[in-house]
Amino acid sequence: MSHTHVTAPTQYVEAGGVRHAYRRFGKPGGTPLVFLVHFRGGMDNWDPAVTDGLAANREVILFDYAGVAGSSGEVPNTFEAFGDDSAAVIRALGISQADVLGFSIGGYIAQTLTLRHPELVRRLVLAGTGPRAGEFGGQDPKIYEVAGHDPEITKDGYLFLFFEPSEASQQAGKDFWARRHQRTVDVDPPSSMQVAKAQAGAMGKWREQVGERWSELKTIQQPTLIVNGSHDVMVPTINSYILQQHIPGAQLIIYPDSGHGALFQYPELFVSHVSRFLDSERAFS
Template identity: 60%
Template sequence: MMIHSRPEMIHTHQTAPTQFVEANGIRFAYRRFGKPGGVPLVFNQHFTGTIDHWDPGVTDGLAATREVILFNNAGISNSSGEVPTTFEEMGANAIAFLNALGLKQVDVLGFSIGGFVAQEITLQAPELVRRLVLVGTGPRGGQNMATLTPEAQQIFGATYKVPEEIWLKVHFTDSEASQAAGREFLKRFLRRTENRDPEVNEKVAPAQIEAIGKWGVQREGSYEYLKTILQPTLVINGDNDVIIYSINSWILQQNIPNAQLIIYPDANHGSQYQYPERFVGHVSMFLSE
């Protein structure tokens, strides 16, 4: 017997079904849930991450007041196609995905390299983007961004008895409080067990690293493009991001005309996962202004 979800049934991060839509010759996997109506919030994911690498504490928190859309861009997990080696192409694919859903206006959130994609969406289709949230990310040609930072190389190059514990190093500082928050995050992160996304294949990381190299190279006037992002923008990071150094969030805020910056204390790359309630409060307030 097939059970159809009733229109009045509100899904959560745990229960939202994975759906597919075709665009640009790519079959995109996505999930939509939360409060329908209004402008949806579209999430763009970090290095080697899938839909299931988002924190339900963040997605469900934001879904209480708006619809959220999580998706795997081309070549990621259960989306078809190849991962492009430029963020411009990743942005174009994301726009094709949003157009295929028939969306006329969205708010865009990008985390880490998802923040590069979010900037590209905004640059290539400014009429599509109402507001922009950039988390743990940086500009083209930012500081120490042409390669993985030494800390990131060490973290991603190490082996972990429990594979998921890599995220305790990527997203959290070594302090007792931050690591405790990290362990709470891992519990939330692993809670969805049914219809969970497959992890990415071995082609993803090299393609994304190549794209990072092109994005991160410093040129004269690297930050000029940021002045053309006119959307209200919220920039959030931890005070000790070792993956994309925190100074890059300041550079974003200084160059995007209508940007504000929030820095969370004793926090690394995943500051939003260390302080999910605080993050949800700040983002919700910003999006409803």
């Protein structure tokens, strides 16, 4: 049976002393694509239009970080530890090398994974994210209350955090919300408020400069695609430009009238761009 985002069974793997929940589906063979999710997110926070779209031509792997949703253990308190946790999962699944797609804090984790375990990463996709010690002057001050106040982020919260106020963007957000809830059996448990606090602590450390600002990005040798919306209120869009300027040979795509969740506002376009990037024989074609 060929599974999809909605039907793929939740499985478990022991990695680093943690029982990690994961789902694996799509076209087997070739390099699998590992998804690293956003703040407070689990496997059910991904958009089926994105995961299934990319799974049409490759195997995709979703998993819950340590201490998050269906996984056991303690929530890591730094993104370096999150990166090591992700590397342990990849190895435990018997994967010698993967493509990695990180969204929001998943993009922070994707960077630390790539820097600390470069042999595991073939190509890198960074969406709605930024570098260590990035620029946050354009961040909306209301995001912390909206993202971390309630036991679960509400529909209105997602529409504010991930989408622009325009009618078209808000409608795209409502469509995303409906797609996101298509899975009704074997769903992930919601993340606890403790997860929000621990991940917020890791975000605070990520803002601290270590050594020469952004110098570590120059050591990323993997082909990298960076994607964001034109007005990201969570990780200001300028950070995507900074990533592109400092990761050697990186490509940058900015989608119009969109914000942090641009990949969910334009899922077909995002899938097309990512697929072309991952499938191209030349890294930057």
